[in-house]
Amino acid sequence: MEVKILSAKFDIKDAHTLAVAKEHGAYATLDAVFAMEPAAVIDQVKNSGLRGRGGAGFPAGLKWSFLPKGLNKPVYLAVNSDESEPATFKDRYILTRDPHMLIEGIIICCYAIGCHTAYIYIRGEYTTQVKALQKAIDEAYAAGYLGDDVAGKGFQLDVTVHRGAGAYVCGEETALLESVEGRKGQPRSKPPFPAVSGLYGCPTIINNVQTIASLPFIMQNGAEAYKAYGTEKSPGTHLFGISGHVAKPGLYELPLGLPLMDVINKVAGGVWKERKLKAVIPGGSSTPVLTPEEAETTTLDYESMAAHKTMFGSGGIVVLDETVDMVQLVKNLIDFYHHESCGQCTPCREGLGWMLKIVKQLLRGEGTMADIDLLVELCDNIEMKTVCVLSAACTMPVRSYLNKFRHEFVAYASDRPQGIDMNQDKD
Amino acid sequence: MSDRSQLIFTGKPFQYDAERDAEFERLVKRYPTRESMILPALWLTQEQEGWIPAEAIAYIADRIGTFASQVYEAATFYTMYHLHPMGRNHICICRTLSCWLRGKQEIVDYLRDEIGLKPGQVSEDGKFSLEEVECLGHCGSAPVVQVNGEFHENMDVDKLKSLLAGLK
Ligand SMILES: Cc1cc2nc3c(=O)[nH]c(=O)nc-3n(C[C@H](O)[C@H](O)[C@H](O)COP(=O)(O)O)c2cc1C
Numbered sequence: 001m002e003v004k005i006l007s008a009k010f011d012i013k014d015a016h017t018l019a020v021a022k023e024h025g026a027y028a029t030l031d032a033v034f035a036m037e038p039a040a041v042i043d044q045v046k047n048s049g050l051r052g053r054g055g056a057g058f059p060a061g062l063k064w065s066f067l068p069k070g071l072n073k074p075v076y077l078a079v080n081s082d083e084s085e086p087a088t089f090k091d092r093y094i095l096t097r098d099p100h101m102l103i104e105g106i107i108i109c110c111y112a113i114g115c116h117t118a119y120i121y122i123r124g125e126y127t128t129q130v131k132a133l134q135k136a137i138d139e140a141y142a143a144g145y146l147g148d149d150v151a152g153k154g155f156q157l158d159v160t161v162h163r164g165a166g167a168y169v170c171g172e173e174t175a176l177l178e179s180v181e182g183r184k185g186q187p188r189s190k191p192p193f194p195a196v197s198g199l200y201g202c203p204t205i206i207n208n209v210q211t212i213a214s215l216p217f218i219m220q221n222g223a224e225a226y227k228a229y230g231t232e233k234s235p236g237t238h239l240f241g242i243s244g245h246v247a248k249p250g251l252y253e254l255p256l257g258l259p260l261m262d263v264i265n266k267v268a269g270g271v272w273k274e275r276k277l278k279a280v281i282p283g284g285s286s287t288p289v290l291t292p293e294e295a296e297t298t299t300l301d302y303e304s305m306a307a308h309k310t311m312f313g314s315g316g317i318v319v320l321d322e323t324v325d326m327v328q329l330v331k332n333l334i335d336f337y338h339h340e341s342c343g344q345c346t347p348c349r350e351g352l353g354w355m356l357k358i359v360k361q362l363l364r365g366e367g368t369m370a371d372i373d374l375l376v377e378l379c380d381n382i383e384m385k386t387v388c389v390l391s392a393a394c395t396m397p398v399r400s401y402l403n404k405f406r407h408e409f410v411a412y413a414s415d416r417p418q419g420i421d422m423n424q425d426k427d
Numbered sequence: 428m429s430d431r432s433q434l435i436f437t438g439k440p441f442q443y444d445a446e447r448d449a450e451f452e453r454l455v456k457r458y459p460t461r462e463s464m465i466l467p468a469l470w471l472t473q474e475q476e477g478w479i480p481a482e483a484i485a486y487i488a489d490r491i492g493t494f495a496s497q498v499y500e501a502a503t504f505y506t507m508y509h510l511h512p513m514g515r516n517h518i519c520i521c522r523t524l525s526c527w528l529r530g531k532q533e534i535v536d537y538l539r540d541e542i543g544l545k546p547g548q549v550s551e552d553g554k555f556s557l558e559e560v561e562c563l564g565h566c567g568s569a570p571v572v573q574v575n576g577e578f579h580e581n582m583d584v585d586k587l588k589s590l591l592a593g594l595k
Pocket residue numbers: 051052053054055056057058060080081082083084085168169170171172173174206207208209211212388389390393
């Protein structure tokens with residue numbers, strides 16, 4: 001089932017160096033790209049159907065076409081390499097194993113959108129990764145792929161790596177911009193959207209590392225070749241990170257649209273230790289959980305995830321075996337989002353804290369049935385009432401655990417009705 | 428080390444060494460505003476000193492031409508900036524979902540029970556400091572531990588023992 005487009009060079013020795021990357025085709029698209037009009041490059045990306053790989057799945061080419069025309073301001077590109085959503089570990093492979101694929105993608109994107117200054121925002125924890133990336137950028141400068149005259153095409157482009165310092169919220173695109181501007185990572189209210197007013201008040205495109213790294217293949221082989229993979233509405237391939245209770249956790253490049261359970265069983269070796277499957281988190285910790293029955297009919301594409309009332313997210317699949325205590329898991333989740341709240345919206349800053357207190361109280365055996373309802377009520381009062389969706393990234397999954405595994409919360413309630421069968425799922 | 432609102436004065440003036448000085452001047456040219464140097468300047472400080480003393484906040488503000496409060500704001504918001512001295516070996520253990528599912532607690536328990544090291548503490552001899560951190564982006568090889576910036580994947584107590592034994 002695995003395919004090798006983005007990961008084509010991952011297993012080649014020293015493919016992170018310019019010399020080896022070039023032997024395997026790096027920067028080969030630039031002649032053709034610079035021979036095209038920028039608008040034609042955007043069209044080709046639009047035609048490929050490439051969707052943003054940062055979580056939301058927004059069509060990449062369409063986003064670029066939102067840039068206002070004829071403004072007398074610079075255009076910026078910010079490449080999102082914050083990769084901090086729990087269970088997500090895909091962009092890291094691109095940064096360390098094939099950074100020139102990313103740099104080539106940046107060149108293509110910048111030419112298409114008329115940008116001469118790009119920033120790569122990398123999470124601070126990626127210490128070894130940032131070194132690998134910077135080395136590749138230095139090599140690209142030395143070889144003339146970056147700088148005043150990119151590949152001898154008379155195009156000027158500077159790429160600068162900006163390190164974060166331990167804030168998940170900086171993956172949110174406007175918090176990321178604040179961070180580059182030297183402030184704390186507090187998301188901005190939208191509109192205006194960054195395409196109109198972003199970095200330093202100028203039009204700015206923000207794309208995920210994997211989105212940008214997909215461009216060389218599309219320019220090299222054409223939109224149709226990309227669409228040959230995946231489904232009609234979710235074309236292409238994706239780097240899926242599978243973690244949790246499987247026999248072979250790891251990173252796998254797959255076309256979109258495969259049955260979720262086939263991938264878990266055939267690619268990732270199935271549930272470990274011959275245990276039973278309890279649930280699957282399909283796309284990073286912020287996506288609502290799937291029961292085994294739901295997972296059975298889910299395929300790995302944006303449409304199927306939406307039909308199952310969850311999200312494709314970042315492609316980080318987490319498998320939970322029968323031993324997982326869902327109340328403990330929910331505590332772990334809320335703890336994360338509460339800790340990472342930037343603090344500017346009261347419902348997020350205080351609400352997530354209250355939810356955490358309630359779950360801890362339940363776990364101590366001091367919570368009541370009313371507390372379980374209170375958790376749901378808090379979700380209602382937090383969602384959609386904040387500047388960014390970090391708070392919803394917590395309440396949406398929590399709601400799914402409360403719905404689908406309610407009996408586990410009830411079992412912790414001190415005043416639970418006697419005689420109810422705890423093994424029974426809710427109604 | 429857990430109180431992130433208190434800065435510590437060393438009583439000594441702070442300035443970059445020659446290498447950091449040059450790096451600051453190289454980086455400042457990459458941004459249209461000097462304020463963008465706040466995060467990179469804090470990183471340079473931490474690379475040089477291992478942490479961010481109070482004197483460095485004023486130094487960075489001067490050097491950038493901004494208010495010390497702006498630099499303080501960033502230094503306190505971003506949790507990777509150490510506002511207190513750390514142990515010679517700084518250990519970060521991921522406490523989040525995938526690492527939790529694959530046994531990070533056993534490692535935390537071992538450090539607490541056998542080494543007497545708790546999250547948020549520096550050991551008395553200054554050899555270790557420990558922090559429980561959020562997802563480190565290595566969930567497919569969980570649980571993961573980061574020591575002095577280096578990642579150690581698929582960790583367990585035995586592996587941790589030999590890792591600690593090799594540290595100065
Ligand atoms: C709280 C929060 C955290 C996010 N973290 C990331 C991240 O780590 N990496 C990423 O690419 N996108 C992240 N996003 C999504 C970005 O805001 C943005 O949509 C994305 O980078 C756009 O790129 P794309 O269109 O290529 O997907 C995050 C969003 C939110 C609300």
